[in-house]
Amino acid sequence: MSSASNLEELYLWRNNLSGNIPDSISNVSKLRILLLEENSFYGLIPNTLGNLRFLENLGLRSNDLTTKISTHGWSFLCSLANCRYLRILNLSFNPLNGILPTSISNLSTSLQKLKVVDCKIRGSIPMEIGSLSNAIFLDLSSNKLSGPIPTTIGRLQNLQLLNLSGNKLQGSIPHDLCGLKGLYKLSLGANELDGPLPTCLCYLTSLRHLYLFSNKLHSQIPLTFWSLKDILEVDLSSNNLSGSLPLDIGNLKVLITLDLSRNLLSSDIPSTIGSLYDLQVLNLSRNRLQSAIPKSLGYLMSLKSLDLSNNNLSGVIPKSLEKLYDLNYFNVSSNRLEGEIPSGGPFLNFTAKSFMKNYALCGSPRLQVSPCKNKIHPKFKKTALHALRYVLPTFASIIIVVAVIIVYKKGQRGNTNLAMVEDLIPLKKRRRISYNQLLQGTGGFSGNNLLGSGSLWLLYTKDTFRWNRKCQ
16 A cells, blocks of 8 residues: 555445455555445454544445444544544444444544444434534434434534434434424434424424334424425324324425324315325325315325325215326225215226225226216206206196196086086976066166176076076
């Protein structure tokens, strides 16, 4: 290495190099960048790396490097305290084991990125981590870290990414994190955190990605949370969050992913969710949501995945969802939905799995549901009712007129029969009456004695004469 004493950058990543990292590498005293990533180096990380005083970027990711088993310490960290220009340190995917030492505080205040992912480290995160005042990127995910999240992380005012997911961290989410105004991504998923969601999360106005899945968080989602109008991804799945989804959910205008599955959320799905026009993934499965699926979901033209399974949803599947041509995953199984399954748009590609355990749904046999009963098309039904409003009165009028005619005819027939009955009286028994007698009997054909009249007769009261003659 002596012949390379003026070397400043050494890139040896993604080769098949193996063996120990030689101590002699420290002879390259002007080295600024040393990348040995994705090789097969094993053994201890040499303490002599601290002699590289101009080192800015040290990448040892994806090797088989370890630390001293006897002390469980990371002595090389102490040596790196001499590297005052160190900005990036990546130790990820090495079986380092041991405990993250308090000597982490000795690292240069110039350190911006610290990545120690999947290194099998255990114990608690030391409070001294708060001394990395210029840290922008801190990733300690997929380890065996336990205990609480140290409140001193709140001192890292320049932090943009904090990833502590995949550990065994306990306790509540410290309010101190709400002071990290530049935080872009916060991932605390897959831990054992409990307590409520901090109401102060709304202060993280730069936050774009929030992952708190698979913890034991219990509370309602604070109303203040829905004021994070610039957030892109939210995953609060697999917790014990309760309460209802407010209308304010519509404030998250640029949201791309929303996963609230496996919680205890109740009430209905607010219609304002239809204003999240950029939403691509919506998962509200395994909650206690009720009422109908809002038709406004049909406005989410960017939606690719929709999971509403295992709730208490009722009513029909809105036909407005047929317009979601990018939808390639759909699941409403295990609800109380009813009516006909839409058949257009993306529904042509969905299988029976999407609809099972909704016993009142009907549709195509390939979906393993009952066939729908024949029924009048809603549009035809509406037209028919509209027509009946005009036909019925006319029809009723015709019936009344016909009834009146029938009654009148029957009356006419009755009068004719009466005349016929009288005509059957033998001529011999008929009494002839002179005109003078008629004149006298009717009081001179006075109208006062007239009871009624017909086309061929007049009826008077005096002696009940019936005069059959044709009116002139």
